[in-house]
Amino acid sequence: MKTKSIKLNFIMNFLLTASSILFPLITFPYVSRVLGPIGTGNVTMGTSVVSYFTMVAMLGVPTYGVRACASVRDDKLELSKTVQELLIINIGMMLIAYIAFFITIFSVPSFRIMKTLYLVSSIAIVMNVIGINWLYQGLEQYSYITFISLVFKVVALVLMFALVHKADDYIWYALITIIGGFGSSIFNFFRLRKLIILKPFQHYDFKQHIRPMFTFFAMTVATTVYTNLDVVMLGLMKSNYDVGLYNAAVKIKLIMVSLVTSLGTVLLPRISYYYEQNQVREFHNLISKAFSFVLLFAIPCCLYLMVFAKDTILLLSGKEFLEAVPAVIIITPTILLIGLSNISGIQVLVPTGKESLVLRSVVWGAIVDFILNLIMIPKFGSAGAALGTLAAEFVVLIVQCIYLKELLSQIKTTIEWKCLFGSLVPALIVLIGTYFFPIESVFLRLLIAGCLFFLIYGLGLLVTREEILWSIFNRYILKR
Structure with a gap:
């Protein structure tokens, strides 16, 4: 298969990332003012709950699949077999996830009251499975990914202003968010025939994928704990109003994190390929550039947001969300921490087959986050949840750096x-x-x-x- 230019891939992924930033920058100020903290909090709570079932359905494939496809991308027959095996596993897990989801929604009283919202949000589960983004990333199909994603983001933007006009329209907001984020999944699924052989194979080897998939799944579980548990715990221990405030802070953080980690997304399949081909020099060179990029970009972004946290909240969310300013200031340094741990974990440990070490680091982060949430959320609300997240990200990075002590001494940044x-x-x-x-x-x-x-x-x-x-x-x- 023809090797794509990293420069072109980065430009395409940067455009995709920029669109992912532009979409909430345009819509969130409008939505925040229309729905208020409670409305946005409802949707955030629904999205967070559904994310746990999506995690079960995907079973670690989003990260493992990129590496698996990148390593066999030059052999179409082997690539086709690998994709089919992973997709079959995903579909089976999706059915299990939906069964568990329906039992949960109709068993928990607070969830049952908001069942319509949760059912709409659950569309994301099937969209994640049929989207097969891991294949397109593994084959470095960034031009296509960017184009189709931009189309659906524009569609979602139009729908947002056409259908969301009052506080009770939060269900429309949830549905439109799914369209903007996952609408391309349908096209991805039907485009499979252009990339792989769809004819079933006589023999599938599912066993080879189970161990690494469960390792990545465990990583996802732990990561989801400290990225979504804060929202769920905040909603259960405080209220959806506090979730809405916290969501305003997290939105700002996620916008910058997506930019900082955009280069890493592009580099993962190429780094995996270099490692498989034993091209050590090229492997080290890419890692060095990634670290340098994060340090140069993330540090000034953190300083800017921390100084102008209040103005940023006023612009993006309005006066109703001013109580979220402390949470913004506390959570902003995670932009740098996530950028660095994304490289040390996903770009270094994963391609070298040391994903179990990433799992350990994430588990430590999840434990720290859970304990601090229990202590801080009752006292400080959204600011307490932000502090738990900051501590968790710091622990994850430190633990990964300890594991990578020898390798990091060889991979020095050009900063x-x-x-x-x-x-x-x-x-x-x-x-x-x-x-x-x-x-x-x-x-x-x-x-x-x-x-x-x-x-x-x-x-x-x-x-x-x-x-x-x-x-x-x-x-x-x-x-x-």
């Missing part, structure tokens, strides 16, 4: 710390100064502050000739 901090200090001074400018418009204040901060930061990196940014500037600007 020159003097360049980074030498550029950040003057930019941060300007940022803090901009915070006190007498500008009434929240949007204008955020825009001016962002432009000045990132402009000074970028110029500082260029003046000090930071390697990554300078190579981009030299290649695409100076050589024109």
